[in-house]
Amino acid sequence: MFSSLRQSPLLFLTHLSVLVLVIVWTIPTAGLLISSLRQPDQIATSGWWTALSASEQNNTFTTPPADTASQAEDGFALSGNVFGKDGSGSVSAFGSSFMKPRAFDAGETAKLRSGGTLTVAQNGDYRMTFDKKPEGGRGERIFYTSVEPPAFTLRNYQEVLRAEGIGQSFINSLTVAIPSTAIPILIAAYAAYALAWMRFPGRLLLVAVVVGLLVVPLQMSLIPLLRLYNGIGGFFGVPAQTYVGVWLAHTAFGLPLAIYLLRNYIAGLPREIMESARVDGASDFDIFRKIILPLSFPALASFAIFQFLWTWNDLLVALVFLGTGNDKLVLTARLVNLLGSRGNNWEILTASAFITIIVPLIVFFALQRFLVRGLLAGSVKGG
Structure with missing residues (x-):
């Protein structure tokens, strides 16, 4: 009886050591497998342990040239979707400057340096308005933070x-x-x-x-x-x-x-x-x-x-x-x-x-x- 009591702490330490070794070797292997199945942009912005949860990513979208804005009730307007025609996602914040890419929450209105306004909805729809017909062929850059659902692929x-x-x-x-x-x-x-x-x-x-x-x-x-x-x-x-x-x-x-x-x-x-x-x-x-x-x-x-x-x-x-x-x-x-x-x-x-x-x-x-x-x-x- 006393011998079994003396051996039990050693047996416990042995099992604990084996468990620690298994965890130490299993966690990196699991992380490697999960990372190899993730999308490249999600790997670059979040760790493998967040693979099953939605992740935030900073993106940039360039609008068509401002002089293509059409006549609207409140002046001239330019609209579209930052995710493209077939894209889907959720915008949590946006900005008009790379210094402050998350200056505004989705749905708020931001003032542009060119004099117009910019609004980006949560579904990615954006609307730019101008008091007068803009001149110049350059588009405006929209910096936005999107919430991406977890995605896995075999393309890697x-x-x-x-x-x-x-x-x-x-x-x-x-x-x-x-x-x-x-x-x-x-x-x-x-x-x-x-x-x-x-x-x-x-x-x-x-x-x-x-x-x-x-x-x-x-x-x-x-x-x-x-x-x-x-x-x-x-x-x-x-x-x-x-x-x-x-x-x-x-x-x-x-x-x-x-x-x-x-x-x-x-x-x-x-x-x-x-x-x-x-x-x-x-x-x-x-x-x-x-x-x-x-x-x-x-x-x-x-x-x-x-x-x-x-x-x-x-x-x-x-x-x-x-x-x-x-x-x-x-x-x-x-x-x-x-x-x-x-x-x-x-x-x-x-x-x-x-x-x-x-x-x-x-x-x-x-x-x-x-x-x-x-x-x-x-x-x-x-x-």
């Missing part, structure tokens, strides 16, 4: 997928990430089984080498690896800056973690299963294919999540091995370019960013039930 995604090259970069990222995840898993699974259950000279030394390779920084070994790849590729006539180079680089950097994680997990599987299979005449390949692989799925899924997220979000390796050609840019590189060319277009940036994170989210939620099981088993078991 259509633009970035077609005009901004995000669609091609999306395919490029898939071309990099899928093989760069599958190849290390395939190689590491065989190596992990051999290091865990096959006895041969130098096995423990190889395990130590794998552990040592975990601390090798990517930035230090990237350039030597690129020179080695270009040298071998030039000898065999393989062109530089191809997807093969990216796959091999990600395989080299991902194998140590994959082998370490899978080897610890496989070494912790019951020995009796393997011994019974050997008694029945199963070979190492049969044991690996029919027993080890099905039982090791949690560990395989755990590494697949980490490797896919790493390769999908990678920028440095892709730039080094693929270059900066427009047809080979991955999503991360494309976003960097958009920040320079479309940095003020928040609707473009938010839509592009959400396209970048949607695939990792799908992969994580599809495999997350195996993540903790595979990591815990691989961290506490060994042989």
Whole structure:
């Protein structure tokens, strides 16, 4: 009883910490999604948390030339609607000077510097009156504040997928990430089984080498690896800056973690299963294919999540091995370019960013039930 009482505060703090982390990661993701679906003018004037409520926007409307005013009972008049023929909205305030764009409430009458008067109704109808026929071909500018209802659109995604090259970069990222995840898993699974259950000279030394390779920084070994790849590729006539180079680089950097994680997990599987299979005449390949692989799925899924997220979000390796050609840019590189060319277009940036994170989210939620099981088993078991 006392032990459960002592554990309850720790359990409460653990649940609270998890809840805080979920909120910290969920709120920016939700804001990114909502912003990517909003109209550009609403993104520029209000935050995403106001997306479901009406927002105020400052606009400018230029009337037709004043000399087109027609004869009226009170002199000469010019009328229309600031929202246009097909427009709709609600005006809350207006003004005739950019210094005071909200000087008058809708329905009030303002005096113009040219001598006339201006009235703007709540529905956007405006009326300008003059005592005498105005001269000159310039129109008057009306500054007004409109109340816009919430509006959502998929036009932002259509633009970035077609005009901004995000669609091609999306395919490029898939071309990099899928093989760069599958190849290390395939190689590491065989190596992990051999290091865990096959006895041969130098096995423990190889395990130590794998552990040592975990601390090798990517930035230090990237350039030597690129020179080695270009040298071998030039000898065999393989062109530089191809997807093969990216796959091999990600395989080299991902194998140590994959082998370490899978080897610890496989070494912790019951020995009796393997011994019974050997008694029945199963070979190492049969044991690996029919027993080890099905039982090791949690560990395989755990590494697949980490490797896919790493390769999908990678920028440095892709730039080094693929270059900066427009047809080979991955999503991360494309976003960097958009920040320079479309940095003020928040609707473009938010839509592009959400396209970048949607695939990792799908992969994580599809495999997350195996993540903790595979990591815990691989961290506490060994042989």
